[in-house]
Amino acid sequence: SSGINAEWPLRPGKKPQTVHSRARCRKLKEAKRVGRHTGTGKRKGTANARMPEKVIWMRRMRVLRRLLKKYREDKKIDKHMYHALYLQSKGNIFKNKRVLMEHIHKKKAEGLRLKALQEQAEARRARTKAAHERKLARSAQKHAEMFAHIEDNNQDEES
Numbered sequence: 216s217s218g219i220n221a222e223w224p225l226r227p228g229k230k231p232q233t234v235h236s237r238a239r240c241r242k243l244k245e246a247k248r249v250g251r252h253t254g255t256g257k258r259k260g261t262a263n264a265r266m267p268e269k270v271i272w273m274r275r276m277r278v279l280r281r282l283l284k285k286y287r288e289d290k291k292i293d294k295h296m297y298h299a300l301y302l303q304s305k306g307n308i309f310k311n312k313r314v315l316m317e318h319i320h321k322k323k324a325e326g327l328r329l330k331a332l333q334e335q336a337e338a339r340r341a342r343t344k345a346a347h348e349r350k351l352a353r354s355a356q357k358h359a360e361m362f363a364h365i366e367d368n369n370q371d372e373e374s
Contacts (some may be wrong), residue, residue: 275310275311276304276305278311278312279304279309279312279315280301280304282312282315282316283297283300283301283304283315286319291319291323292319292323296319296322300315300318300319
């Protein structure tokens with residue numbers, strides 16, 4: 216202990232150190248955590264000084280890029296879609312993780328729909344091609360029968 220504290224009772228006129236309590240400070244901090252005392256009148260710095268835009272941007276980019284990496288590893292998106300979405304997120308297209316996820320789901324659904332439509336069109340083309348070939352075969356057979364009938368008639372007339 217310091218000499219002052221040890222000698223205090225013996226030295227008249229010297230007072231003990233006053234208490235510097237942090238109770239009020241803790242109470243105020245707790246109230247601020249709930250959202251009190253943070254209105255416009257209590258603010259000194261600009262919004263950017265209080266919470267920098269750059270920090271918000273960095274956090275958002277990290278969240279979006281982490282999600283994209285996770286989806287690519289889980290094979291939910293392929294590398295081409297990953298690259299396109301990576302550049303879009305860098306270009307400020309998605310304001311948060313939820314919007315990015317919705318965009319991915321919409322893109323995947325659209326891709327599946329297009330694939331189904333292509334398969335239907337391919338099946339339709341195959342059906343029409345088969346029908347066309349059957350029709351050609353039938354007409355060729357009719358022609359052959361007709362010409363065979365004419366040939367038979369010609370041979371009968373000649374003999």
